[in-house]
Amino acid sequence: MAQGKHIVVCGGGIVGLSCAYYLAREGHRVTLIERDAEGHDTCAGGSAGYVSPSHVIPLAAPGMVMLGLKWMMSPRSPFYIKPRLDADLLRWGWLFWRSCTQQNIDRSAPILRDLCLESRKLFVELAAGAGNDFQLEQQGLLNLCKTQEKLDHESHGLAHLANELGVEAQVLDAKATAALDPGVKMDVLGSVYFPIDCHITPRRFVATLSAMLKQQRVEFRFNSPVTGWRTSGGRIAAVQTALGEIEADEFILAGGSWSPGMMQGLGVRLPMQAGKGYSLTLENPRILPKRPHIFTEARVAVTPMGKTLRFGGTMEISGINRDVRPERVQQIIEQVPRYFPEFTPADFAGVKPWHGLRPVSPDGMPYVGRFRNHSNLIAACGHAMLGVTLGPITGLLTADIIAERKPTVALETLNPNRFG
Ligand SMILES: Cc1cc2nc3c(=O)[nH]c(=O)nc-3n(C[C@H](O)[C@H](O)[C@H](O)COP(=O)(O)OP(=O)(O)OC[C@H]3O[C@@H](n4cnc5c(N)ncnc54)[C@H](O)[C@@H]3O)c2cc1C
Known part of the structure; x- marks a missing residue:
């Protein structure tokens, strides 16, 4: 060596x-x-803190280009590319479009699984060595769905692939979903539950x-x-x-x-673009869910971190800058009562939005x-x-x-x- x-x-x-x-x-x-x-x-620092072997599908997947184009028309959508005449963005966009194929999933998913599972093991080792200072919680992850169409899509797509790759995914109805996190009221039709996922307090x-x-x-x-x-x-x-x-x-x-x-x-x-995301952390949430959740249709991540509760989302490809787009932050806030009806937008009054730049490769x-x-x-x-x-x-x-x-x-x- x-x-x-x-x-x-x-x-x-x-x-x-x-x-x-x-x-x-x-x-x-x-x-x-x-x-x-x-x-x-x-x-x-302000991320959702997921350590998530469930994320076996890369961002560049079939349908993403059409979805991105559709979402670009809406200022409140979870995904936004700011049109710019920039050679790096154009090349990245072309490579992204070329990567949105089933072959990319077939090639990448087993590697993502291996990377995530190995990294999860390392987190467990690090937590043991550090007295779990960083609050590694092995509570799984629930992808909540409000519509039957989305639940079917998730169970035939992500859940099916994850199970094929040996990452357990359970498709649950509303009652079984509620039973996994009884402290929080949810307005959902069902979920996909990934028991192996875990989360940390990233800061x-x-x-x-x-x-x-x-x-x-x-x-x-x-x-x-x-x-x-x-x-x-x-x-x-x-x-x-x-x-x-x-x-x-x-x-x-x-x-x-x-x-x-x-x-x-x-x-x-x-080739790389910065993908801006926002998060909002409630220091004293009115209810603290036990597990992390994803609002699947809205693409909002929810993570309990100690006594605090974090909501994060959006992917905004708008270059390297520190601009905060209030309509994108609002999009996150407005989704919360749709899934967790006990929360209201007023819960977020005075909460300063955090933002970070994800380094996004085209595939x-x-x-x-x-x-x-x-x-x-x-x-x-x-x-x-x-x-x-x-x-x-x-x-x-x-x-x-x-x-x-x-x-x-x-x-x-x-x-x-x-x-x-
Ligand atoms: C809202 C949101 C939620 C997320 N949730 C999750 C999640 O739940 N799970 C997950 O796995 N990932 C999540 N991510 C993604 C994850 O946070 C990023 O992929 C990750 O933090 C990137 O880490 P990094 O070290 O590559 O980059 P960075 O943290 O950006 O670090 C790069 C460092 O380089 C330094 N630097 C820059 N230029 C120079 C220079 N010229 N010289 C020297 N240093 C320089 C910067 O100051 C910075 O400290 C999320 C991201 C966001 C925005």
């Missing part, structure tokens, strides 16, 4: 932190460089991991944005940051939605692997809606790659060079 290398991880979100953890655990000297200050919020997870890295003597360099690279003979010699240059043996690109921009000057195009699969033209640069980005779930396994995979051992999960579909 190759040990004792100096490795620079670029980006301190959940993926970068996870990479640093598994690399340091193998005896490497790790430096983590982060653009923002210590304690900065990450995309995981706590990031804090726990950061503390573990300090114990492992990982060197943190905050306020150090990557500004460029020094290359030599097909390898990266050093990464340049606002605070100076750092030489190392290996470099991990874990910049989330900023990863393509971080590679400027390297002549590599990594819905992350990028993990070495770049063809820069042999010591490893991609760890593009996790879209699964970056929390897949953080730990991505970290372990980067350690597998550097150790040159058989990867814990097959890497072919994650190849960062797959779009040329």
Whole structure:
């Protein structure tokens, strides 16, 4: 096993932190460089916190293009692409359209299953080691459906595929659904229940991991944005940051939605778009469901985190910006009483919406692997809606790659060079 290398991880979100953890655990000297200050919020921070093996269908699936076009006409829809004359967006859109096929599902679903299940195991291990500081709850996930049409669609589509892949999915009627979370009144026709899914409090997870890295003597360099690279003979010699240059043996690109921009000057195009999502957290909810739920038609995720309750959703492809679109936030709020009639929009008065940028690849699969033209640069980005779930396994995979051992999960579909 190759040990004792100096490795620079670029980006301190959940993926970068996870990479640093598994690399340091193998005896490497790790430096983590982060653009923002210590304690900065990450995309995981306000996420729904699901660790979800049930998510075996990639975002790029048949029907998504038509659904996206339909939803684009409605300002309150869960999915929105802001039309822009931008070469990267046009190329991404074309690759997304090409990926929305049954073949993409057939190829990607077993890999997503393996990635999610392996990562779930790692979360259980990490929770055991950290006294479950980050509130890993093994309560499953219920995809709630209000209409028979949606329940049939879910049971013939996602539930069927999940069961075929060995991820248990139970199709439940309204009574059986209510029995799983009797504390909350639900106006639904039924649900699909995934007992293996679990959830965490993601800000706590990031804090726990950061503390573990300090114990492992990982060197943190905050306020150090990557500004460029020094290359030599097909390898990266050093990464340049606002605070100076750092030489190392290996470099991990874990910049989330900023990863393509971080590679400027390297002549590599990594198709990716930022997919903005919003969440609202009720500190004192009038009712606290026991389990996480997805409002399936509305695509809103609901997660109990400690005593708080979080609602999250929307996928807004509008570039890298911090703009908050009130109509999209309102769309989340308005859905809540439709599924949970005891809640009212007034429950959200004064709650500040949080937003984060998901790094979305065109085929819905992350990028993990070495770049063809820069042999010591490893991609760890593009996790879209699964970056929390897949953080730990991505970290372990980067350690597998550097150790040159058989990867814990097959890497072919994650190849960062797959779009040329
Ligand atoms: C509303 C919402 C709900 C979600 N729910 C879930 C869920 O339930 N389960 C799940 O699995 N996933 C979920 N996700 C997705 C998940 O949050 C993301 O996929 C994941 O957090 C991405 O992590 P990352 O480390 O790749 O990116 P980030 O967290 O964005 O980290 C990238 C880091 O790179 C740093 N950086 C940027 N530029 C530079 C530079 N030039 N130099 C140095 N550093 C730089 C940034 O400051 C940042 O810290 C959700 C996302 C949203 C928005």
